[in-house]
Amino acid sequence: MKGNSWLRMRAIAKRHAYVMVRSPHRLFDVSLWPLVDVLLFGSLAQFIGGEDSTASEQAAGYLLAGIVLWHVVYQSQIALSTGFLEESWTRNLLNLMVTPMREVEYVAGVALFGFVKLFIGVGLMVVAAFAFFSFETWDLGFGLVPIAAVLLVVAWAIALLVIGLVLRYGSGAEAMAWGVMFLLLPLSGVFYPIDSLPPIVQPIAKLLPTTHAFAALRDLVDGKGVNWGQIALAAIGAVVMLGLAFAWVVHMLRVFRRRGYITRYT
């Protein structure tokens, strides 16, 4: 059975690879948008830093490292949630739900494909940041790995939340796939400490695992080394979030089956 699980996950990953390769606009997520973000935030850093090379380097560190790591969340979340939405858009859900594929195998298959998108998109950003602004992301060191891992888990949790909403409310809930990201970006302090946020939203920001992950990233940029305390807080928050998101999607799947929502896709 384990062999069949792998076979099914690979089939799902391949199915989404076909969709991406044969829909040029889908390539924007891993090519155009990452480049635009590097150009935008790199240029902003140059402007803020002005003639002062130290200030310029610091701004570049915060903004470029921030946007590169933000794309870990963005690419992984969008890959998983739009992967599921693709099944809804093409009315493919019934085809999939009658196969022996388990739900967890489906999610793992799309996440596997999401890894490919992540490596392409973030890889391109790292190269562009170096080529355009001489920013060496790899100089931040090994500390980037646990931070990226936490952000990946958060991305999957958000995607599961979106999938649950689509199961319950149909394709109308698809705006959440992008909407949640716009909300999370400012609240997570991707480019600044959350002390800069209005005091009223700071308590919410502190609850987000992404906030602690980006705080740890800024410590890396400032040369303070790996802040394991912040990373641990982020990791605990991310695992709790993933657990809740998993329970949510399992519940929504039960509701989906109980209320016969599959007829929306036939």
Add this chain to the structure above:
Amino acid sequence: MTSAEVVLEARGLVKDYRRARAVDGVDLVVHAGERVALLGPNGAGKTTTLFMLLGVVAPDEGDVTICGYRLAKSRSRAAEQVGFAAGYLPLTERMRVNEYLTLFGQMYGVRDPGPRIEAGLKRFRIEHLAEAMGTELSSGQRTLIGIVRATLHEPRLLILDEPTASLDPDVASRVRAGLLELSNEHGTALLMTSHDMSDVERLCDRVVFLSHGKVIADGTAAEVLAKHGSNDLESMFLDLAERHEPHETTTGQQSDHP
């Protein structure tokens, strides 16, 4: 026939939607190699019953067992024994027929689906479509590809929801011939819905009539006709349809898919 292995056993299936009972205590047993037609007017509960047998709609009451696997507990193992095709199911976009069939073969655990794809396409005389894109196919061709997909893993039970709906006579005849061949060669049990009584007469050796979510007749065509006092399935169907008031649905679903 009753001595053959039971591939599908459904007991006491009940499904309520908000203001209507779509399925009301359906019992259904299908044996290996049997070819069973599930008939009834629109809104009789056929598709809801099929969806419960497939595990995509959860029954409010009752239980389904497929080849010894209880659907509620072992959905994946049960689904390995079943194939499903319906005229309304789309083909995955942006893929060639071969690629599509390969992926679905793998989802059913077939490591090298190539030879089975070739045999399946040949069975329905559509080998020439192997390299076609899904978007280039007619609705009839898509139905044939859907049936090939549903049989790649050589299921013990093949469930078909109106497999010949809106097909021209030539394609419909190919579907029937292919299904008969499959059933005779592999002992695959067929459970199909249809509104085409000539299809049913040519293909099925047992009919189950549903009305208002209940089984009102179950047996060979001759037995069912004798019980109902009709001369043929067509007039029996029309008589039932006249008496049948479609269930009111509140979920925005079409009456045919309550």
